Amino acid sequence: MPKYYINKKSDSDIESIIHREGCKSLKADSKELLGYFSNYYDAVEIAKIRGYMPASDCEHCSSEYYYRKAANKK
Secondary structure (H helix, E strand, O other): OOEEEEEOOOOOOOOEEEEEOOOOOOOHHHEEEEEEOOOHHHHHHHHHHOOOOOEEEOOOOOOOOOHHHHHHOO
């Protein structure tokens, strides 16, 4: 299973972004390990539980990119 990280949002960011390990958009200075998941859906749910709202998947490394809007409306 892939390893997923979240970039913690800064004051200028609208949302926290979830990345798969190896994504070039993952910021090394503000990342936090979410864990190993079989898909982005599970990683987004864990991020929500940990208080990272809104949180979404990365448009560069996620094949489920457009899932984010639906996930954040729940």
